[in-house]
Amino acid sequence: MLCVDYFCTAKNGYVMVRIYQFLFIIGFLGMTSSAFAQHEGHNSEPVAHDQVSVEQSAPAEASAHEGAEAQAHSVQDTTHAKEEFKIGEMIMHHISDAHQIHLGGSLYIPLPIIILHEGHLDVFSSSNFYSVNEHGELDYHDYKGYRNHHEMIEFVGENASHDAHGHKVMDFSITKSVFGMMLVIVFMIILFRSVANKYKRNVGKAPSGFQNMIEPFILFVRDDIALPSLGKKKAAQYTPFLLTVFFFIWMCNMLGLIPFLGGFNITGTLSITLVLAAIVFIITSVSGNKHYWGHIFWPPGVPGFVKVILVPIEFMSIFIKPCVLMIRLTANITAGHIIILAFVGLALMFGQQSPVAGYGVGVGSVLFMAFMYCLELLVAFLQAYVFTLLAALYFGDATQDHHHEHEHEHEIQHAH
Amino acid sequence: MEGLLSVSVGTVFWASVAFLCVLVIMKRMAWGPIMSSLKDREEGIANALRQADLAKEEMSRLQASNEDLLREARNERDRILSEAKAMSDKMRNDAVGRSQEEANRIIAKAQAEIESQKQAAITDLKNQVADLSVQLAEVLLKDSLTEEQKQKALNHSLIKEFGAN
Numbered sequence: 349m350l351c352v353d354y355f356c357t358a359k360n361g362y363v364m365v366r367i368y369q370f371l372f373i374i375g376f377l378g379m380t381s382s383a384f385a386q387h388e389g390h391n392s393e394p395v396a397h398d399q400v401s402v403e404q405s406a407p408a409e410a411s412a413h414e415g416a417e418a419q420a421h422s423v424q425d426t427t428h429a430k431e432e433f434k435i436g437e438m439i440m441h442h443i444s445d446a447h448q449i450h451l452g453g454s455l456y457i458p459l460p461i462i463i464l465h466e467g468h469l470d471v472f473s474s475s476n477f478y479s480v481n482e483h484g485e486l487d488y489h490d491y492k493g494y495r496n497h498h499e500m501i502e503f504v505g506e507n508a509s510h511d512a513h514g515h516k517v518m519d520f521s522i523t524k525s526v527f528g529m530m531l532v533i534v535f536m537i538i539l540f541r542s543v544a545n546k547y548k549r550n551v552g553k554a555p556s557g558f559q560n561m562i563e564p565f566i567l568f569v570r571d572d573i574a575l576p577s578l579g580k581k582k583a584a585q586y587t588p589f590l591l592t593v594f595f596f597i598w599m600c601n602m603l604g605l606i607p608f609l610g611g612f613n614i615t616g617t618l619s620i621t622l623v624l625a626a627i628v629f630i631i632t633s634v635s636g637n638k639h640y641w642g643h644i645f646w647p648p649g650v651p652g653f654v655k656v657i658l659v660p661i662e663f664m665s666i667f668i669k670p671c672v673l674m675i676r677l678t679a680n681i682t683a684g685h686i687i688i689l690a691f692v693g694l695a696l697m698f699g700q701q702s703p704v705a706g707y708g709v710g711v712g713s714v715l716f717m718a719f720m721y722c723l724e725l726l727v728a729f730l731q732a733y734v735f736t737l738l739a740a741l742y743f744g745d746a747t748q749d750h751h752h753e754h755e756h757e758h759e760i761q762h763a764h
Numbered sequence: 765m766e767g768l769l770s771v772s773v774g775t776v777f778w779a780s781v782a783f784l785c786v787l788v789i790m791k792r793m794a795w796g797p798i799m800s801s802l803k804d805r806e807e808g809i810a811n812a813l814r815q816a817d818l819a820k821e822e823m824s825r826l827q828a829s830n831e832d833l834l835r836e837a838r839n840e841r842d843r844i845l846s847e848a849k850a851m852s853d854k855m856r857n858d859a860v861g862r863s864q865e866e867a868n869r870i871i872a873k874a875q876a877e878i879e880s881q882k883q884a885a886i887t888d889l890k891n892q893v894a895d896l897s898v899q900l901a902e903v904l905l906k907d908s909l910t911e912e913q914k915q916k917a918l919n920h921s922l923i924k925e926f927g928a929n
Binding site for chain 1: 769770771772773774775776777778779780782783784785786787789790791793794795796797798799801802804805808
């Protein structure tokens with residue numbers, strides 16, 4: 349019933365569309381990853397583990413200009429170095445979390461590594477793990493017995509051999525995504541502090557400046573997300589959380605779209621969306637009233653044998669709903685990054701065959717990238733909206749009173 | 765794909781800490797004041813609108829009562845005017861009537877006076893005539909009674925005259 353519920357509310361048409369889009373993106377992800385796999389399968393030369401053979405001159409969030417530049421570089425580099433360009437690795441490198449920020453060229457910002465290993469804390473700079481070579485690439489090496497194996501820190505012990513298998517350690521490092529998240533938080537606090545002060549100062553006056561820019565979004569979350577989903581009485585209680593989630597996700601998404609900043613993929617990092625979804629799950633479960641739980645464990649108005657089928661489904665839906673939130677956000681943001689990177693990679697791949705082909709494809713790639721960029725700006729907002737809206741709907745579902753439940757039941761029967 | 769789909773305990777830890785921090789800070793620092801001032805402003809606007817509506821209603825009410833007053837005043841004026849007119853007519857009529865009466869009375873009085881004067885004059889005249897007659901008679905008598913015959917003749921004529929009466 350709970351799943352069906354969302355299709356019966358006023359927003360359900362939209363949710364349906366989102367779910368189709370989500371399936372489409374998952375499908376797309378599947379296709380692209382299998383395409384990469386095929387591409388990589390053709391490579392006869394295996395590449396050493398700690399040598400990332402990536403075209404480093406193309407930062408993740410290449411702007412149109414940057415894309416063209418990257419393409420030009422690739423043409424030069426490939427003619428000089430004759431190194432195989434692997435698009436799959438390049439994309440994965442850029443969208444995965446990392447222990448340093450690559451601003452472009454040979455400019456890397458090291459981040460702190462914090463490791464909890466066998467009961468003691470090791471804190472050092474991630475620059476101990478690598479040295480930048482003349483191509484602007486990273487040459488990895490071990491430090492204090494730790495090894496950065498594809499951005500997973502392992503303990504291999506001192507003087508371990510090249511292919512030695514280490515064991516995983518508790519990695520509390522400030523990674524690229526964590527660092528980006530902290531940037532967003534600092535930015536949010538500064539921005540909203542000034543906005544809140546403006547509100548205190550501007551009592552009884554029309555909004556102005558940043559306040560004026562932010563206010564429509566605050567009102568949007570309050571009046572179009574919280575109020576319809578939660579009702580007048582409960583909306584005020586959940587609005588601060590919904591506002592925080594909305595602006596946090598939106599700004600994280602936007603930070604990932606700023607070029608030359610190292611291509612943050614904060615909301616495309618599963619660990620971070622997992623936390624957001626888990627908080628939504630906890631709040632939903634804690635605020636769930638007896639009707640909510642009653643509908644899950646003893647759905648009213650259905651025959652006994654249906655209950656046997658329905659109760660496990662309802663129980664699973666408690667966990668599936670936040671999982672869907674998590675996967676949708678990650679997949680949408682990551683897919684956007686992948687598409688843009690794929691266009692960069694396309695030009696680079698053709699450039700490897702011949703410079704003319706590289707430039708030719710590059711023009712089309714840049715145009716598509718510009719288009720995708722605009723789309724990603726929209727998606728950045730849309731995903732923040734969808735996450736917030738669904739969170740609000742889950743809260744509303746958990747807290748709605750008996751009266752509403754009957755209305756929904758009626759609607760469902762009507763729909764059937 | 766391995767790096768993309770893996771969940772790192774450290775990142776989860778930092779994300780939880782960071783998000784809960786931002787949630788608490790934003791709630792305290794930003795959403796509280798913002799939401800309350802938004803609410804205040806909305807209530808203020810709603811109040812102002814309500815006040816404006818009330819004022820408009822009051823205004824139309826006043827206008828209506830003004831019109832009533834005006835109409836009443838007009839009626840009053842008409843009434844007073846017509847009353848005054850009636851009064852003045854009446855007064856004029858009264859005055860005319862009274863003066864007529866007075867005139868009549870004066871005339872009647874004058875006539876009566878004239879009559880009485882006339883009577884007095886007549887009486888006076890009668891008296892004077894009588895006196896004169898007596899005096900004349902005296903003169904005549906004095907003269908004629910000196911002679912016997914004449915006295916007798918007179919007696920005769922007097923007796924005749926008075927006897928005839």
